[in-house]
Amino acid sequence: MDDSDEIYGRVKQLVDNFNKKGVPVTPDTRFQQDLEWDSLTVLDFVAGVEDEFDIIISMNMQAEIETVGQLADAVRKLAKD
Amino acid sequence: MSDLFSKFDPLIEQREALLSSGLTDPFNLVMEKVESPTVAICNGRRTILLGTYNYMGMTFDPDVIAAGKTALDEFGSGTTGSRVLNGTYSGHKACEDALKAFYGMDHAMVFSTGYQANLGIISTIAGKDDYIVLDIDSHASIYDGCALGNAQIVPFRHNDIDALEKRLRRIPEGAGKLVVLEGVYSMLGDIAPLKEMVAVSRANGAMVLVDEAHSMGFIGENGRGVAEAQGVIDDVDFIIGTFSKSVGTVGGFCVSNHPKFEILRLVCRPYVFTASLPPSVVATAATSIRKLMHGADKRAHLWENSKKLHAGLKALGFTLGTEQPQSAIIAVIMPDLETGAAMWEALLKEGLYVNLARPPATPAGMTLLRCSLCAEHSSEQVDEILAMFGAAGRATGCI
Numbered sequence: 001m002d003d004s005d006e007i008y009g010r011v012k013q014l015v016d017n018f019n020k021k022g023v024p025v026t027p028d029t030r031f032q033q034d035l036e037w038d039s040l041t042v043l044d045f046v047a048g049v050e051d052e053f054d055i056i057i058s059m060n061m062q063a064e065i066e067t068v069g070q071l072a073d074a075v076r077k078l079a080k081d
Numbered sequence: 082m083s084d085l086f087s088k089f090d091p092l093i094e095q096r097e098a099l100l101s102s103g104l105t106d107p108f109n110l111v112m113e114k115v116e117s118p119t120v121a122i123c124n125g126r127r128t129i130l131l132g133t134y135n136y137m138g139m140t141f142d143p144d145v146i147a148a149g150k151t152a153l154d155e156f157g158s159g160t161t162g163s164r165v166l167n168g169t170y171s172g173h174k175a176c177e178d179a180l181k182a183f184y185g186m187d188h189a190m191v192f193s194t195g196y197q198a199n200l201g202i203i204s205t206i207a208g209k210d211d212y213i214v215l216d217i218d219s220h221a222s223i224y225d226g227c228a229l230g231n232a233q234i235v236p237f238r239h240n241d242i243d244a245l246e247k248r249l250r251r252i253p254e255g256a257g258k259l260v261v262l263e264g265v266y267s268m269l270g271d272i273a274p275l276k277e278m279v280a281v282s283r284a285n286g287a288m289v290l291v292d293e294a295h296s297m298g299f300i301g302e303n304g305r306g307v308a309e310a311q312g313v314i315d316d317v318d319f320i321i322g323t324f325s326k327s328v329g330t331v332g333g334f335c336v337s338n339h340p341k342f343e344i345l346r347l348v349c350r351p352y353v354f355t356a357s358l359p360p361s362v363v364a365t366a367a368t369s370i371r372k373l374m375h376g377a378d379k380r381a382h383l384w385e386n387s388k389k390l391h392a393g394l395k396a397l398g399f400t401l402g403t404e405q406p407q408s409a410i411i412a413v414i415m416p417d418l419e420t421g422a423a424m425w426e427a428l429l430k431e432g433l434y435v436n437l438a439r440p441p442a443t444p445a446g447m448t449l450l451r452c453s454l455c456a457e458h459s460s461e462q463v464d465e466i467l468a469m470f471g472a473a474g475r476a477t478g479c480i
Contacts, residue, residue: 040445043217043238056251058212058233081253 002027007079008072010052015068018045027069053079099419105426107437117141118329118457123434131452131466132436136409137298137379138457139329139369149330152364159359164191165346168357176363179370180336184305184320188342191334191363193355195294195323196222198333201351202290202319203261204230211257214248214282216240216273218266218444220292229351232259239266239444242277249285258287264307265295268443268451269402270410272300276311283316290319298327298373299380299409299456324366327373332358332366379456383409386454386463393467394452398480402449412438413450413470420479421448427473433466 002008008027015025018041023034031037037045046057049071055078057065065071100106114122118138119130139145152172162168173191180189192198203226207213213227217236227234235252237244245260252258260282262273275291282289293306301309304327308314318339324332335345346352358366391406394413402412415421418439425437428450436451443449458466474480 038446039217043236047238047244050251051247054251056235056248058235059227060233 005072007053007076008069011049011068011072011075014045014048014052017048025068027067027072029068030066031068031071032066049075055079099422104422105429107422107425110429110434115140118455119462121434123429126432128429128432128434129458129462129466129469130434131454131458132434133455134295134326134453135329135455135457136295136383136453137327137329137373137376138455139327139372142329142369142372144372145329145365145369148368149361149365153361156360158361160357162356163353164357165353170357170360170363172360172363172367173357176332176367176370177334179367180334183303183370183374184314184336186320186336187338187340189334189336190342190345190349190352191332191358191366192352193333193358194331195321195325195333196225197351197355198321198323198335199223199292200226200229201349202321202335202345203227203259204351205345205349206288206319207232207257207259211259212252213259213261214245214252214287215261216263216266218268219261219263220267220294221442223261223263223292240271240273242274242281245278246281246285249282249287252285258282258285260287260289262289262291263295264291264293264300265408265410267295267410268438268447268449269412270295270406270408270451271403272296272307272407274311275308275317276313279308279313279316288318289316290321291317292321294321294323294326295408295410297322298376299383304373304376304380324362324369328366328369330362330365330369332362376456383454383456385460386456386458387411389460389463390452390454390466393463394470397467397471397474399470399474409454411452411454413452415448415450415479418448420477421450423477424450424473424479427476428469431469431473433469433473 012025053075065074112121112123118135118140121128121130160168176191177189199222207230209231211232213232214235216239218239235248237248265272279289291308296306298304300307308317319335319337321335324330387406387409391411400414438449438451440446
């Protein structure tokens with residue numbers, strides 16, 4: 001997965017908006033260990049992704065998503081349903 | 082062997098660092114004697130209590146105490162059984178009748194604590210493939226109720242009506258929906274825009290549960306809570322409450338008009354698989370609830386106390402959780418845990434007990450000195466409290 005992947009590109013753009021520490025973002029970047037967002041940032045970021053793709057990502061699903069690439073895959077699946 | 086306690090090391094270190102400075106442990110206070118709903122003896126010192134949930138001051142009400150003593154004599158010290166086996170006495174039914182009368186609702190179910198009421202109702206009514214939409218600042222018992230069940234959990238930004246509506250609209254067609262809200266959020270003492278949120282929830286086909294733990298007895302014309310005050314109580318499906326705040330004892334409950342509500346007594350595990358409340362507890366609760374129905378004067382005085390404390394703290398230069406007083410909780414925002422703990426200790430030495438609240442209980446990593454008023458605080462006590470805040474604030478450099 002790279003920037004030419006449309007959904008990944010849009011997800012990465014949203015990650016960048018909250019990436020205050022300037023961590024380099026790849027599909028393997030981990031939300032918890034690498035980006036280290038607090039719970040309020042996670043909430044706002046998830047809301048941003050939900051609005052961008054008009055989907056709903058429950059906390060149950062979030063628990064399964066560790067990396068930016070995994071999020072893009074989840075979004076792809078949810079947006080298709 | 083790996084030590085299962087290793088995961089607590091960061092918290093242990095933080096605590097040790099804080100206490101090594103000689104500070105009194107804010108989470109280990111012992112009250113040696115309790116004189117009234119507003120005064121106790123702590124470390125041999127007379128202390129004004131401003132950190133209890135004793136909003137309506139019922140703990141020393143003579144009728145409440147008499148009812149408890151009679152029940153203790155007539156029914157013994159405990160039931161030693163579940164509500165669905167040998168743990169339902171006439172007192173439990175009388176307590177549920179008092180709740181039905183208090184709320185004007187058809188059904189009431191009493192749990193052993195308020196925590197268990199949320200745990201039981203939420204985990205039982207929302208099943209797999211159902212959605213629970215909840216405010217991000219919800220109480221731990223609500224989150225734990227979600228965790229005990231297996232529904233899809235969707236949080237939204239605190240008190241944000243649009244965020245709630247967007248999420249409700251995106252839930253797949255046909256899925257069951259439960260919206261969980263609180264009347265008063267206990268950390269900052271702010272209230273929810275229930276009028277709008279309940280309307281949005283119903284318009285999107287969701288059932289609504291409102292936890293009114295911190296508003297019962299005080300907010301609303303009959304003390305039924307924020308949903309009553311905002312005129313939407315008839316559109317709320319389930320109200321959760323507790324006996325450990327305004328009612329002045331311990332226990333929890335759910336009231337509802339749902340025609341099938343009674344089936345919960347057989348399927349709700351935190352109701353079935355635990356011992357019922359002791360007879361003396363349900364007797365004190367029932368007596369207190371019936372007295373709270375006629376508590377208009379106390380409610381008015383508690384509002385006066387809340388307004389006076391809020392205005393006074395603001396005038397002293399403290400930063401508060403809400404611009405205007407919205408409940409009996411006034412939260413003073415501290416810059417960090419160290420200052421908050423120092424201020425807490427300074428207040429205790431002045432003779433005032435407040436709650437030190439810290440993450441993860443608080444939103445956005447805040448440290449709070451949480452003050453909760455009682456209808457039994459006199460206006461003079463509120464003056465005393467403000468003087469202590471002034472002295473402690475100056476001594477610790479907070480103001």
